[in-house]
Amino acid sequence: MLKRLILLLIIFSAFQTAFAQKSVSEYETAYKKALQTFKSGDFEKAQTEFGALCNNRIESTFVPYSFYFNALSSTKLQKYFEAKTTLKNLLVLYPNWTKKDEINYLFSNIAFEEKNYVDALNYAKSITDDSFQDDLAEMKAFYIGQIQSTKTLNELSAKFPDESILLEKKNKTAIIANTQTSTNSSSKNKNYFNFGLLLPLSVETLDPERTRKNQYAIDIYQGMKMAKNVLLKEGITINLFTYDIANNTDDMLELVNNESFQKMDLLVGPLYAESNRVATAYCETAQIPIINPMSNNQKLLDEYELVFLAQPSAVMQATKAAEFVRKQPFLGRNTAIYYTDSPNDSTMAETYRQQMEKVGYEIVKFEKILPFADDIGNKLPEKRVSHIFMATSDKKAGLSMINALNKKDVMYPLVTTAEAFNSSNLSNGTLAGREVYCFDPEFVDVEKPIVDTFRKDYLSKYGVIPSYYAFHGYDIALFWGRILGRYGNNIRKGLDNRDSYKDIYNLAGFNYLKSQDNQVLPFTTFQNYKFVLTK
Structure with missing residues (x-):
């Protein structure tokens, strides 16, 4: 990458010299200043300066270079979403x-950084200039050398059979895996299953009557204990072993080397990135499933084929939102898309854009917003759209969007995250006459008889009303207990059998057909002072 950058700077400097004899415009002066800022290594300032130049629609051959260096500055700052958006523009x-080859090289570099290896290799493949080949080989060797997942390497090798660097890495990893893999057939023909719960409990004793910082972890555990009793009546025995694990790799490494821990048949958690990485590597070696109870990060699924998300990922949520919208009688085939500043928000927004473009929708607006009515109002589309999609984890954003729409006096349907609203501050009048749809992976339908029964049983046992996390823990233990009880080691066979999804759960349920990502996502709308499932 450094050699490519030096070559570009030489070309661009020569390009500037050709213009030196002419009258230097204000734009070109600003461009040269921004380029010097970039060369000095102040990428934050360079991004700002090139960004201002990108917004200037002056007729100058320097303008596309401003876009490129703006994207390159963003890449140096690891602002990959912004870099990709700039390159697309x-x-x-x-x-x-x-x-074009410079653009594709940068796209490839960004994709490698984000571990989107298929996109990275496809961009690299599209580069035809021979002068890039040494740099490409060096870049591929660096990033492919970091891949540890056998699953990822096998998938990439199938898609790119001519990549010699990939084949070499795959063979090395296979040799290491073969020497490390123990003969673990403990789940076959067993009449009980050990669940390891790797949760940040942070307590000496589990007392549900005391509220703690990590109460949600205790609630998950208490819900799983309720499910254990139900499974026992179905002839399935699960044993729950709790391990107080936070974001500490040393603790996790010590645990996976513990002989008793190696008798686990399934792990739930850990919730933190570093300890989760160690646990996932252990599960791949032991060939047991690992369930992420709260994460929406689809990238976790790339490492190993028995990694699962209990909640739909941000990508899955946006995909399901696009499917939901296509079934609605909204007028027109265009949309405006907005997102706030969390990584999940931008991931959702980008996925939604891709999904809608695939079916021929025009994207009228694609904007990052602040969660304030004035900022949103300034970015609302001038032309009519069929609906607005907003990806946000900010509870101020929902009302701010409604206020902005009211001020503009437009009645576009709004499709957004449940996190956009603080339901305690809503009234029927606030959303009167508006179509507002929220997708909510944490929705508890209090009208379901099974929910009412669980609430009463939980209250009777623990003396408190169950939280969402208690419902969630109960459902996770019940579902995976049934999968292991009915299918043993052949987990994928069970997950791809539609009969596995006929059982009713407290929450929306599960669907892992041909997937590691839960494909079930409830959609709600506001009625009678509360959110209810859409019909």
Whole structure:
């Protein structure tokens, strides 16, 4: 990457010299200043300066270079979503720019950083200039060398059989895996299953009458204990072993080397990235499933084929939102998409854009917003749209969007996350006459008889009303206990059998057909002072 950058800087400097004899415009002066800022290594300032130049629609051959260096500055700052957006805008506004290979090289570099290996290799493959080949080989060797997942390497090798660097890494990893894999057939023909709960309990004793910082972890555990009793009546025995695990790799490494821990048949958690990485590597070696009870990060699924998300990922939620919208009688085939500043928000927004573009929707607006009515109002579309999609984890954003729409006097349907609203502050008048739909993986339908029964049983046993996490823990233990009880080691066979999803659960349930990502997502709308399931 450094050699490519040096070459570009030489080319661009020569390019500037050709213009030196002419009258230097204000734009070109600002461009040279921004380029010097970039060369000095102040990428934050360079991004700001090139960003301002990108917004200037002056007729100058320097403008596409401003876009490129803006994206390159964003990449240096690890702001990959912003970098990709800038490069896409560059391609749209300047489709005939001669530096397409430079753009694809940067796209490939970003994709490798984000571990989107298929995109990275496809971008690399599209580069035709021979002068790039040494740099490409060096970049591929660096990033492919970091891949440890056998699953990922096998999938990539199948898609890119001619990549020699990939084949070499795959063979090395296979040799290591074969020497490490023990003969673990403990789940076959067993009449009980050990569940290891790797949760940040942070307590000496589990007393549900005391509220603690990590109460949600205790609630998950208490819910799982309720499910254990139900499974026992079905002839399935699960043993629950709790391990107080936070974001400490040393603790996790010590645990996986513990002989008793190696008798686990399934892990739930850990909730933190570093300890989760160690646990996932252990599960791949032991060939047991690992369930992430709260994460929405789809990238966790890339490492191993028995990693599962109990909640739908941000990508899955946006995909399901697009499916939901296509079934609604909204007028028109265009949309405006907005997102706030968390990584999940931008991931959802980008996925939703891709899904809607696939079916021919026009994206009228794609904007990052602040959760305030004035900022949103300034970015609302001038032309009519069929609906607005907003990806946000900010509870101020929902009402701010409604206020902005009211001020503009437009009645577009709004599709957004449940996190957009603080339901305790809502009234029927606030959303009167508006179509508002929220997708909510944590929705508890209090009208379901099974929910009412669980609430009463939980209250009777523990003396408190169950939280969402108690319902969630109960459902996770019940579902995975049944999968192991009915299918043993052949987990994928069970997950791809539609009969596995006929049972009714407290929450929306599960669907892992041909997937490691839960494909079930409830959609709600506001009625009578509360959110209810859409019909």
